[in-house]
Amino acid sequence: MDRLGLLESFVIALDEGSLNRGAQRRGISQPAMSLQIKQLEELLGHALLHRSSTGVTPTRPGQLVYAQAQGLLSGYELMRAELSALEDSVSGTFRISTSTFFGRIILGPVLLEINQAYSDLDIVMKLEDRLVDVVRENIDLAIRSGTLGDGDGAARKIAQMETVLFATPSYLDQAGRPQRPEDLKRLKFIQHHEDQTGGFFQLNRDGVEFQAPVHVGFTADDPDLIIRAVSNHTGYARAPRLFLDEPLLAGHFEEVLPAYQPPAKDIYAVYPSRHCYDKRHEVIVKALLDRMEAMRVASLARRQPPTAITA
Template sequence: MDRLLGMEVFVSAVELGSFSAAAEVFKITPAMVSKHITALEQRLGATLLARTTRKQNLTEIGKNYYDNCKKILGQINDAEAGAEAMGSNPRGHLKVNASIWFGSLTLTPLVCDYLNQYPEVNISLSLTDRYVDLVEEGFDVAIRIGELKDSTLIARKLSMFEVAICASPNYLAKAGTPTTPDELIKHQCLGFTNWHHQGGWQLIQKQLGAKFEQVPRFESDNGQALLTAAVKGIGIIMMPKELMRKDIESGHLVELMHDYLPPARPIHAVYPSERQLAPKLTSFVEFLRNNLHL
């Protein structure tokens, strides 16, 4: 069997935690995943994965082999990126990550426009509200909203977005309308669990030197869930205005506390430094810089 493909399948099975998940990635059956790994084990004369009906664990040899496979596959990707960079036309496969809501509402139309302009590029768009490790999970680029953590990744600023604070008319009729950040302690503030430390509501309290310690009655790691809760009158929401624009314009949400909003925050494309020369990546990032208008 193809040794390189076997290594890729093995790494995927380890990282995804199951043969069935790896099978989905490579469009093969779980039995074929098992055959690839068995072939590697026979070649090495050692067991790589200790498998039971419920779980799998790397053996000591398997852990060492996994680490080496990751290095080898990374070097191959670097070599391919360097060769691709010598070509003039963007081509190949681009794996992109973004948050669910921003990705589905704002980014997807731009991805379609990009694909129409560059017919030799294929894109896999993964949307999740959790923080992904680009290198570990094999992404070429991620679109991230807000201030970035310290990172070895390359970051290109694409645009800025405005934050808005909103609540439904029904909520305001029941609970009253807050006009200053100090009044928020008397209200139900919806919480986004993926906010980093000092993010979210702390951005408003920070302006007044106070600390916001309210435990939200409802919180989620999904922006759509929070918007639904806000429209249903569960509490007050703070998120990018662009993502709430339709509900604001329809009257389902009312904007609050304009004078206390945090400053506009950046949107970045971030990617590993070893991929920055690939035309498919540079053309995609430049396309977003020119066409993302919020």
């Protein structure tokens, strides 16, 4: 197998956290996936993965290879796209799909700026809290967080968003503020339908993982409804911090177990095929990542305590 193909299998295995799930996404068997990783390790002369019953994680050399491989694969796809359309401009109709919250808070403002910068580009934005099939529904680009689903198309992880557990102060006054992960069993969790917990959350503190019991009290597929349920003091939920910065700072919501970090949400760019990635995709994804980084930096700055003024 070609070296780029081996690198792609390696990246997919780490993105999925499992050789089995990586093989399913790659369309091959799990033994074939394992063989490809072994071939890459032999080629590079380093063990790249820690394998366990719960999945795979990168070794130190694996972290380096993963970071470099993403750039190589992205550059290769961009090169192919540019070779097939050297004279293409950022123009034409471009259909993009994302979730309601992500579209309103992050992607929507990005697309408005891009639309002003490229007058020949006609952006059609779809906000829908479901997993669209980019091939069957004629979508040029979908930005998804968390679950990818079983639709056709190519996917690339482009970012991660820090998440927080949050509730209203009134609910925590009534239910009691948890001090340890095991205390979460006393609280009701308001769950997004994609985030099936299986009865436990994986929380992290100072590099140590904790399995926190989860008592699900309500499940919905509408983020607005989840926020409303939390606002009505019926439980706690998990969401990206970028979505909650203002209500957290204003005291409308309070972070639950702030010393522990829940899992981050992966952000994926999904498009009909790797060969269709063109300059329009590049412009939009780059602008999106720039905005997310600016929001992350601003969020960190807002959370910093004010500097004391000394005489």
